[in-house]
Amino acid sequence: xxxxxxxxxxxxxxxxxxxxxxxxxxxxxxxxxxxxxxxxxxxxxxxxxxxxxxxxxxxxxxxxxxxxxxxxxxxxxxxxxxxxxxxxxxxxxxxxxxxxxxxxxxxxxxxxxxxxxxxxxxxxxxxxxxxxxxxxxxxxxxxxxxxxxxxxxxxxxxxxxxxxxxxxxxxxxxxxxxxxxxxxxxxxxxxxxxxxxxxxxxxxxxxxxxxxxxxxxxxxxxxxxxxxxxxxxxxxxxxxxxxxxxxxxxxxxxxxxxxxxxxxxxxxxxxxxxxxxxxxxxxxxxxxxxxxxxxxxxxxxxxxxxxxxxxxxxxxxxxxxxxxxxxxxxxxxxxxxxxxxxxxxxxxxxxxxxxxxxxxxxxxxxxxxxxxxxxxxxxxxxxxxxxxxxxxxxxxxxxxxxxxxxxxxxxxxxxxxxxxxxxxxxxxxxxxxxxxxxxxxxxxxxxxxxxxxxxxxxxxxxxxxxxxxxxxxxxxxxxxxxxxxxxxxxxxxxxxxxxxxxxxxxxxxxxxxx
Amino acid sequence: xxxxxxxxxxxxxxxxxxxxxxxxxxxxxxxxxxxxxxxxxxxxxxxxxxxxxxxxxxxxxxxxxxxxxxxxxxxxxxxxxxxxxxxxxxxxxxxxxxxxxxxxxxxxxxxxxxxxxxxxxxxxxxxxxxxxxxxxxxxxxxxxxxxxxxxxxxxxxxxxxxxxxxxxxxxxxxxxxxxxxxxxxxxxxxxxxxxxxxxxxxxxxxxxxxxxxxxxxxxxxxxxxxxxxxxxxxxxxxxxxxxxxxxxxxxxxxxxxxxxxxxxxxxxxxxxxxxxxxxxxxxxxxxxxxxxxxxxxxxxxxxxxxxxxxxxxxxxxxxxxxxxxxxxxxxxxxxxxxxxxxxxxxxxxxxxxxxxxxxxxxxxxxxxxxxxxxxxxxxxxxxxxxxxxxxxxxxxxxxxxxxxxxxxxxxxxxxxxxxxxxxxxxxxxxxxxxxxxxx
Numbered sequence: 001x002x003x004x005x006x007x008x009x010x011x012x013x014x015x016x017x018x019x020x021x022x023x024x025x026x027x028x029x030x031x032x033x034x035x036x037x038x039x040x041x042x043x044x045x046x047x048x049x050x051x052x053x054x055x056x057x058x059x060x061x062x063x064x065x066x067x068x069x070x071x072x073x074x075x076x077x078x079x080x081x082x083x084x085x086x087x088x089x090x091x092x093x094x095x096x097x098x099x100x101x102x103x104x105x106x107x108x109x110x111x112x113x114x115x116x117x118x119x120x121x122x123x124x125x126x127x128x129x130x131x132x133x134x135x136x137x138x139x140x141x142x143x144x145x146x147x148x149x150x151x152x153x154x155x156x157x158x159x160x161x162x163x164x165x166x167x168x169x170x171x172x173x174x175x176x177x178x179x180x181x182x183x184x185x186x187x188x189x190x191x192x193x194x195x196x197x198x199x200x201x202x203x204x205x206x207x208x209x210x211x212x213x214x215x216x217x218x219x220x221x222x223x224x225x226x227x228x229x230x231x232x233x234x235x236x237x238x239x240x241x242x243x244x245x246x247x248x249x250x251x252x253x254x255x256x257x258x259x260x261x262x263x264x265x266x267x268x269x270x271x272x273x274x275x276x277x278x279x280x281x282x283x284x285x286x287x288x289x290x291x292x293x294x295x296x297x298x299x300x301x302x303x304x305x306x307x308x309x310x311x312x313x314x315x316x317x318x319x320x321x322x323x324x325x326x327x328x329x330x331x332x333x334x335x336x337x338x339x340x341x342x343x344x345x346x347x348x349x350x351x352x353x354x355x356x357x358x359x360x361x362x363x364x365x366x367x368x369x370x371x372x373x374x375x376x377x378x379x380x381x382x383x384x385x386x387x388x389x390x391x392x393x394x395x396x397x398x399x400x401x402x403x404x405x406x407x408x409x410x411x412x413x414x415x416x417x418x419x420x421x422x423x424x425x426x427x428x429x430x431x432x433x434x435x436x437x438x439x440x441x442x443x444x445x446x447x448x449x450x451x452x453x454x455x456x457x458x459x460x461x462x463x464x465x466x467x468x469x470x471x472x473x474x475x476x477x478x479x480x481x482x483x484x485x486x487x488x489x490x491x492x493x494x495x496x497x498x499x500x501x502x503x504x505x506x507x508x509x510x511x512x513x514x
Numbered sequence: 515x516x517x518x519x520x521x522x523x524x525x526x527x528x529x530x531x532x533x534x535x536x537x538x539x540x541x542x543x544x545x546x547x548x549x550x551x552x553x554x555x556x557x558x559x560x561x562x563x564x565x566x567x568x569x570x571x572x573x574x575x576x577x578x579x580x581x582x583x584x585x586x587x588x589x590x591x592x593x594x595x596x597x598x599x600x601x602x603x604x605x606x607x608x609x610x611x612x613x614x615x616x617x618x619x620x621x622x623x624x625x626x627x628x629x630x631x632x633x634x635x636x637x638x639x640x641x642x643x644x645x646x647x648x649x650x651x652x653x654x655x656x657x658x659x660x661x662x663x664x665x666x667x668x669x670x671x672x673x674x675x676x677x678x679x680x681x682x683x684x685x686x687x688x689x690x691x692x693x694x695x696x697x698x699x700x701x702x703x704x705x706x707x708x709x710x711x712x713x714x715x716x717x718x719x720x721x722x723x724x725x726x727x728x729x730x731x732x733x734x735x736x737x738x739x740x741x742x743x744x745x746x747x748x749x750x751x752x753x754x755x756x757x758x759x760x761x762x763x764x765x766x767x768x769x770x771x772x773x774x775x776x777x778x779x780x781x782x783x784x785x786x787x788x789x790x791x792x793x794x795x796x797x798x799x800x801x802x803x804x805x806x807x808x809x810x811x812x813x814x815x816x817x818x819x820x821x822x823x824x825x826x827x828x829x830x831x832x833x834x835x836x837x838x839x840x841x842x843x844x845x846x847x848x849x850x851x852x853x854x855x856x857x858x859x860x861x862x863x864x865x866x867x868x869x870x871x872x873x874x875x876x877x878x879x880x881x882x883x884x885x886x887x888x889x890x891x892x893x894x895x896x897x898x899x900x901x902x903x904x905x906x907x908x909x910x911x912x913x914x915x916x917x918x919x920x921x922x923x924x925x926x927x928x929x930x931x932x933x934x935x936x937x938x939x940x941x942x943x944x945x946x947x948x949x950x951x952x953x
Binding site for chain 1: 558559562563564578579580582583585595599602605606607608609612640663665699707708738741743747748778841880881882883884885887888890891892893894896910912913915949953
C-alpha cells in the first residue's frame with residue numbers, strides 16, 4: 001500500500017534489517033545481457049552497446065517524448081545486478097540474485113512531470129512509454145532535441161575488481177571467517193547471521209538539452225547480526241560496513257572489525273538501563289550520529305518541499321539558525337562513501353553543497369525542477385531509486401564539519417544526560433519539523449562521566465530548535481560506516497552521514513517516569 | 515503476455531531448471547500495472563504509469579537453496595540466467611530443511627472468490643482518475659484559509675501472478691486496488707503542520723468519496739494547530755484506530771517462526787500463556803472479502819486458513835512458514851500475516867473518550883522502534899491531551915516507552931470501529947499507565 005506515509009521520511013540502517021529483506025539481491029557470476037566490458041573503464045560506446053541502442057535511437061525516443069509539446073525530456077537506462085549470500089546457523093545456506101533492466105522516460109512541462117518506463121529495450125516499447133510520458137503536455141509548441149555531448153566526469157568510486165568478476169565461491173569464506181570469529185570472541189553468543197551483499201548498476205542518461213552521461217555504480221556491504229544469552233536474558237544487535245567499494249575493501253582488519261563490533265554491541269546490552277523520561281542534554285558520538293542532521297535539517301532542506309512551502313525551513317535561507325561553529329554540508333564527492341555519486345540521476349554534476357555555513361542557512365538541495373523554480377543552479381541532488389522512479393531532491397552524504405571543542409570537555413560539561421552512539425532508524429515530519437531517531441545503544445552521562453550503558457530509546461526533537469540548541473562541536477569528525485538507506489515518497493536511495501562529537505543542550509528522550 | 519502464456523513460462527522455467535540439475539523448483543511469473551497521479555493547484559503535478567513483469571525462481575539442488583529474480587523475460591536470456599542460477603547453487607552448503615512443502619499442505623480448492631479483482635479495471639478512464647485527485651484537493655483547500663498547500667492523489671494497481679512448483683502446486687492470482695487521498699499543510703506561526711488521509715478499495719465503485727477524503731485530510735492538519743509538548747508522566751492512552759498498526763508489529767515480528775528459531779523473539783516459549791490483556795483476541799483471517807491481505811495460499815504455496823493467534827490474551831499459535839517450521843519441527847500454518855482482525859468492543863471512539871478524565875489521544879506515531887528479542891520499545895507520538903472527555907490541547911514531540919510484555923497487559927478496551935483501509939483492521943484501543951516523555 002503506497003497510500004500513507006508521504007511526507008514522513010524515514011531512514012533505515014542496514015545492520016538491523018532481519019534476514020528476509022524484501023529486495024532480493026543476488027549472486028550470478030555474469031549478467032544476462034553479456035556486456036562487452038565491465039567496470040569503470042567502459043566508454044560511451046560500450047554503454048550504448050551494453051543497452052543495445054544508438055544515439056539516433058535515443059534521439060528518436062526523446063523526440064517522441066516531446067511530441068505533445070513538452071519542454072524537456074530525459075531517458076535513463078539502467079541495468080542492475082544484485083547478489084546476496086547469507087550465513088545462518090553456521091552455514092552459508094542461502095543465496096539470492098536480482099537482475100533488472102529498463103529505461104525510464106520523463107517529460108516535463110513547467111513544474112509538471114509525466115513519467116513512464118519500459119522493461120523492454122525495443123524501439124516499439126520505448127516509443128510507447130515515451131508517448132505515455134508525453135501526455136503531461138498538451139500544446140503545439142515544439143522543442144527540438146539538441147545533439148548529444150558527453151562531459152568528462154570525475155570518478156569518486158574507483159574499485160579494483162568489478163563485482164561481476166567475483167564469483168560466489170570467493171565470497172563464501174568471508175562469511176565463514178566472520179561467523180567463526182563471532183563465536184570465538186564470546187561464549188554468550190548463541191546465534192550469528194552474516195550477509196554479503198553486492199550490487200552493480202550501469203546507467204546511461206540522455207536529455208533533450210544534449211547532455212549524455214554514463215556511470216558505473218558499485219556497492220558492497222557485509223552485515224553481521226548476533227544474539228547472545230546471559231542468565232536467561234537474550235539480546236541481539238549487529239554491525240555492518242558498506243560503501244561504493246569492491247571486494248578489496250573487506251580486508252582482514254575489516255573482517256575482524258565486523259565480528260568484534262557485532263559482539264561488543266550485543267553483549268554490552270546486558271548491562272543497559274533506560275534513562276529517565278523527559279528533556280535531557282544529549283551528546284552525539286562521532287560517526288553515525290549524523291542521523292541527527294539527516295532528520296533534523298536534511299529532509300527539510302530538500303527543495304521540493306520548500307517549493308511547495310510545506311517545510312519548516314521554507315523561509316529560513318540567509319537566516320542565522322545555529323552557532324557560528326556549526327557548518328553542515330551535503331556532499332556527493334566523498335571517495336567510496338555510500339551516498340557518493342559521480343553524476344546525479346538527471347545527468348547533472350554532483351558537488352559539495354553547504355546547507356548551513358558558520359551558523360547561517362545557505363542552500364537547499366535542488367533537482368532540475370526546483371532549481372528552475374528558484375532560478376538557481378541545481379546542486380546535483382536529483383536522485384532516484386531506479387529506472388522505475390522519477391528523480392527528486394535527495395541527500396547524498398550529510399555531515400557536520402569539525403568545530404572548536406574537544407570530546408572530553410563536551411562529556412565533562414554534562415551533569416545528567418545521555419551519550420548516543422548507535423542508531424537503527426529515524427524519521428521526520430517535514431512541516432512540523434518534528435524528527436526522531438532510535439538509539440540502539442549508548443551511555444548515561446552522570447557528573448561528567450560515561451557510566452551505565454543505555455538501550456532502545458527514541459529521541460524526538462524539533463529541527464530548527466535543535467539546530468539552535470547545538471552548544472558544542474568537537475574536532476573528531478567521522479563518517480558513518482554502515483549501510484544506510486533513505487526513504488522518501490516510496491523510493492529508497494543509499495546515503496551516508498557523519499558528525500564530530502556534538503552536544504545538544506536538550507532533546508526529549510524516551511525513558512521511564514519515576 | 516496473457517495468463518496462459520505466463521503459466522506456460524513458469525512451467526517451462528521449472529522444467530528448464532530441473533534439466534540443468536535442480537532437484538526441486540518453484541517459479542512465479544508476475545505482471546503488474548499501476549498509475550499514480552498527484553494534483554496540486556488543480557494541475558497535474560506528476561503522473562506515472564508503469565507496467566512491470568518478472569520471473570522469480572527458488573532453486574533446490576540436493577538441499578542447497580537459492581532464489582533469483584529477473585525482469586528480462588527473453589527466453590534466450592532466461593536460459594542463461596537459469597543455467598547460472600542452478601550452477602551457483604552448488605557452491606552453497608546443504609541444508610536438510612530446504613525442500614518444497616509437503617504437497618498435502620497445498621490448497622485443495624482454488625475456486626473461492628475473495629472479491630479482490632475489479633474486472634472493470636481497464637475501463638476506468640485517465641480523466642476519471644485525474645478528476646478524483648482534483649476534487650480531493652478542491653474540497654481540502656476549501657476547509658480553511660490557513661491551508662498553504664494541498665495535494666490530491668490517486669493511484670491504482672492491477673497485479674497478476676502465476677506460481678508453479680515442481681511437486682504439483684499451481685496457483686493463479688489476480689488482484690486490483692484503488693487508492694485516493696489528500697495531504698494538507700497549514701501555517702501555524704513558524705511551524706507548518708501537515709495532515710493526510712487516504713482510503714482505498716479493491717473496487718473502483720466502492721472507493722471512499724473525494725468529499726470524505728478531502729475533508730478528513732484537511733481536518734487532520736487543521737486540528738494540529740497549536741501543538742506543543744506537555745509534561746512527562748504516566749498517562750492513560752487512547753490510540754486512533756488507523757494508528758494502532760504501528761504497535762502491532764511488536765507482536766507480528768516476534769510471533770514468526772524465524773524469530774523463534776533464531777532466538778530473537780521475546781515470545782519464545784509463550785504459547786498457551788498470557789501475553790496480553792484478556793480483552794485482546796487477534797484473528798488472522800485470509801478470507802475477508804475484498805481484504806487488502808486476503809489470499810488463498812501463502813508465499814510457500816501452502817493453503818491459507820483463518821487462525822486465532824491470540825485468544826483472550828493467550829498466545830494460541832505462531833506464524834509458521836515452511837522452512838523455519840521444518841527447522842522447529844512445527845507444522846506450517848500459512849506463513850506470514852494476511853488480514854488481522856480483532857474481537858471488537860461495544861463503544862465507538864466518542865463514547866470511550868468521553869469517559870477519560872485525563873489522558874493522551876495518540877493519532878500518529880513518529881519514528882521509534884522495538885526490540886523483538888526483549889520487547890523493549892520507544893516511539894515518537896503526536897495527538898491530543900484529553901481532560902474530562904474533551905480534546906483540550908494538540909500535543910506533539912513526545913515519546914512513549916516501555917516493554918511489550920507489560921504494555922499489552924495494560925490494554926483496557928477495544929472500540930467497535932475497525933479501520934477499513936488496511937489489512938490490519940484495528941479498532942480504537944485504550945491502555946492505562948503508559949510512560950510518556952515530554953517536557
